[in-house]
Amino acid sequence: MYPFNPNKPTLYTSKTCPFAHRTVICLAETGVDYETIYINLRDKPEWYPLINPASKVPAMRLTSGDILVESLIISEYLSELYPQAGLMPEDPFDKYRIRIFIENFSANLQTSPYVLLRNGDNDSKHAKLNELVNKLHQLNKLLMESSPEGPFFLGEKFTLADIATFPFIERLFMAAKLLGMSIENISGLERFYQWSDAIRNRPSYKSTVASYDELAASYKRHIPK
Ligand SMILES: N[C@@H](CCC(=O)N[C@@H](CS)C(=O)NCC(=O)O)C(=O)O
Structure with missing residues (x-):
């Protein structure tokens, strides 16, 4: 098994990764409460492929147990889930x-x-x-x-x-x-x-x-x- 917070979304990320930073900014804009788990990209935990078979960050586990990958797609997902944040216009x-x-x-x-x-x-x-x-x-x-x-x-x-x-x-x-x-x-x-x-x-x-x-x-x- 792998670590996650059952009560809020869990983001698997790295502070220096530009792809992961996209997701982190979106989450900050929406104001959603989430758990951060930092992945050491030079020495990934053996459980990480269970989260993302491509073994890349970011990945986000929802409280439903579903896991989202690919920074742009996660960003679009968040923009649709929280339209009030205005990250994607309606037009x-x-x-x-x-x-x-x-x-x-x-x-x-x-x-x-x-x-x-x-x-x-x-x-x-x-x-x-x-x-x-x-x-x-x-x-x-x-x-x-x-x-x-x-x-x-x-x-x-x-x-x-x-x-x-x-x-x-x-x-x-x-x-x-x-x-x-x-x-x-x-x-x-x-x-x-x-x-x-x-x-x-x-x-x-x-x-x-x-x-x-x-x-x-x-x-x-x-x-x-
Ligand atoms: N297309 C992916 C790219 C993510 C990506 O390349 N992340 C890098 C860090 S910046 C990574 O996890 N590298 C680990 C590896 O390739 O083993 C996305 O947009 O999420």
Whole structure:
């Protein structure tokens, strides 16, 4: 058997995982009471495949005994279960806009922290960072087109568009810094920085994000030796 709380949802998570962070932010936004069980990803408990056969975090056990996996799908589930949190708008076209934004992000920027760190042992890291900055300009453009005034993707509303994507950008900021580079203060990325600052100031984000030191300690293993 595996550990769980029979009286509330149990989240199996890791503080530094960007996928798990999506779920944690959604849970904080809904205000639901839940139990957290941290999984050491370098030394997983032998019972963990009973929770998720893919052996990944996050996973969430409901009090019914059902277990949910896959961060985006859990996030959508929570947004539907708690519509009052407003994480997914009702308008079908706004839903489409959020989903296509996440899809585009997944294809272009989701792996960016890992890509940068994998090139972190040689001079090609500067060229890699330039490629990623070009993608951040594209992201800045998408944010401008969606809501010129911001601060979030959909303007005043904090939604799954922000929650599903920014955890990876947090790790991109960290990866650049860890390699002695930076993605701060780049001209033309003003809307991107406005978006980043607004998310970092959101209580559900601020109270759950891992520190730079925690992230750096966990991600430095991606830099080739
Ligand atoms: N598609 C999954 C990806 C989750 C994922 O890759 N989690 C990583 C940590 S960031 C993990 O659990 N890795 C453990 C492993 O692969 O053994 C989701 O969105 O939930």
